[in-house]
Amino acid sequence: MKKKQTAVLASTIAASMLLGACGGEKQSKTTETKKGTDKQVLNLVETSEIPSMDTALATDAVSFNVMNNTMEGLYTLGKNDKEVPGVAESYEKKDDGKKYVFKLRKDAKWSNGDPVTAKDFVFAWKRALDPATKAEYAYIMFDIKNAEKVNKGELPADQLGVKAVDDYTLEVELETAIPYFVSLTAFPTFYPQNEKYVKEQGTKFGLEANTTLYNGPFVLSDWKHEQSFQMKKNPTYWDNKTVKLEEINFNIVKDTATEVNLYETNAVDRARLSAEFVDKYKSNPEFKTTQDPTLFFMRLNQKNKALANKDIRKAISMAYDKEGIANVLLNNGSIGAYGLVPKDFVSGPDKKDFRETSGKFAKTNVKEAQKLWENGKKEVGVDTVQLELLNFDNENAKKIGEYLKEQLEKNLPGLTITIKQQPFAQKLKLESDGQYDLSFAGWGPDYPDPMTFMDMFVTNGSHNQMGYSNAEYDALIEKAKTDMSDLKARWDNLVKAEKILFEDAAIAPVYQRGKAFVQKEYVKNVIDHKFGGEFSFKWAYIEK
Template structure:
């Protein structure tokens, strides 16, 4: 049966009713309270600047866009109360809810949306996710300094009317509008505190289910239910705390002591320990774990050497013996999880895997690549990763495989998450760990990562045909033709290999047995708005 994107997302959402005969009061004041582990300090709670899942986890509890997701995963109206779409499906007229409020009680206006979107696109902002707004008329030109803000297809006609004009019809536009880069920001507050408005509870106004009340940097975030939120009566969790515990072992101990209620990251040995106990919930995750290769730095300027590194890695061994979280070996970029019009998963429709371990071929390609470059010895290679027990274990496994299979010595280097992101964005690396999760379930948002002008593509790899096919796919209304274009784009990516895919993610969440109502989606950390303690 043919299903559209929204139906697919709803199907892939997993609702977790976690029941228990006993309950517990979550705080001294009798309010429902949950404690999560963000692992690290969120790099940014500014919707224009956030690029990571940690920041996104917090943002999606604090803010709301024109559309949002309900508990069943359906895309529903959020800040919008009415929507009119033109016959050519290029112009949307949104009417905002009368009860749309910021957490200080001031109204959310159409100007807050127009200002927010144009701020993301402004070259001065430097948003790495600006390309997600290129669907708007004039957006790309403005972001690249070739047009003006006035040419961008978003306009506040009055306080409650927002008119949006697209370059081309986009079948998944509603889904896009649930992403944090499309959230509004409080115009006056941002202008008054341009550098720090999103870094302090006193200045960070939000319009979603929660408002930030405390931020102990590198230690803890606290958010409480927003009394101004239009849907407050449906929100069951009163208070959320995000701890910042970067040690998985410590987080596990805190879970056992009931100091953490959900733990989202565990090393392999603890996953094995918890299997079968009932607290561990394993679900799919629409993303890919990989190592980016800087094609402007030796030795990865040579395609044969990039392929040799790919073929020297035993992905099956990594997921079976190292990560051990139910992941699938990745021989491509787009993960499993998107059903095509033919009823087959995109990943299975053409080829399951482009790259598999082949040591003999890897050695041959390495030798040929070195000869092409005139190298008698391979330039020294450093593999970089952000500090985490799992990342370290995988990096060590890859290091050992490259030594055994190619006789290549690889140095390992790790840094704290925020510093690591800065280092990678400056392209100060040769081989760097990264993960990419789709903002919604569609191959296009995975393949977007390696667009030539995508700020997330820190490899230096640019291919005009790849970019052309991606642009054509975004405007294609026939779903079969769109899938074909995306397959052709992935063919090019996997031929050039500016990265090493390792595995397709799963989510392994430890959840206290007294909790119920939690929601885990295929492309997000747990949404705890409707979570509550069993009575």
């Protein structure tokens, strides 16, 4: 996801403001639930304001997570990321996987009572691909016939390979058969939109709780920007009998100590743990750890004169201790990252994990880094290099940014780094605009295939954002996206492409995220996803 930046790295409010916003009312609700009343209320923490509720424009994990619970696509993700019917009751695959015909349920409704129809999908998909929309995630739809040409303005929208055969039959033609297309339909960019409502709201659409329409298990009932937001059970949802939770309250919190305090006082039901709290809670039955396929790395903007030099980029990628960041600074199950595609994410035709096949890149080697650094400075014609590190303003990001600055300045003579802390949404905008030298970034997968990471860095890709270009890399990615005739050859091409990316030192990997948290024992069946929206609350409940 987000770029799909993960929710661990985001903006927040001060602890004193938070305590005022999260006090007695939420605490009493949680306490009532524990006593066994009929309250089905879940109290949680988020680390950021929601940047957008417009499925065509959202690019981040916070937005996607809220959308995953308030909206619904043709299919959705259940336990173990298995595709389960959403608005579609079923589908038929034709033409050797190049055509899908989805049969939509007739009881799916929008929160204003309108039926959800095939036309809502056609409108939403065309709108996301319309060049005027400027959707960064438009590229995720390029598997649909003519989607890329429509997005480039080379073909009119009516040439897109999607049509409403009738109100409850949607036909989709693909450029090539892909094994993960049904999973893609669970991703927010593929959600439907109500054309009449979107046009009525105009520029306000998706910016407030009451300027957004919902067709999922919950509705966004309250949205206090930069403070809190709330979901309530959606009475018009077709499967609302399955939904047990009546209300989910989110308060925006950055400081882990404050979050833990809220948990200990029963004001929230789940709290993430930073390194200093892990040892305290690891013997507690409420303590849990998971590792997910979310990668954190530094973008190296090649528009900068120094970073345009490959040796300088390589030196930076090798000059800091990745294991120290994972094991000491984070201490939450994270591991050092030595590639782009995460460990234990996807396996190839030979059943081997991608990371195992591809190996390790950018391993810490200070002596080699220093040789490359000196050579790079000589080639650029400078003795000193000054770089700005664009960073999020939350607790973990600050620690990591300071650590990277200390390590790089110590190990690379003549380097000076200044850190620019920014709130979540502003940081994303600066990165999208290319207004940075180094940027500490994160990416979680959108669907179960290495391509969800790899196609970020094609020349002029909407998520490239750092001036990187390699024709051989582009060709390998294009081949892997369009030719599924030999899956082993496709896999080999993706492995080769990743090698090129690190031969060019396009990015500097930092760590793969682990999550340590505590969760009340009465909270049941919150489903954690490896790709797409982070959580599903449709099946969650409070055990009385």
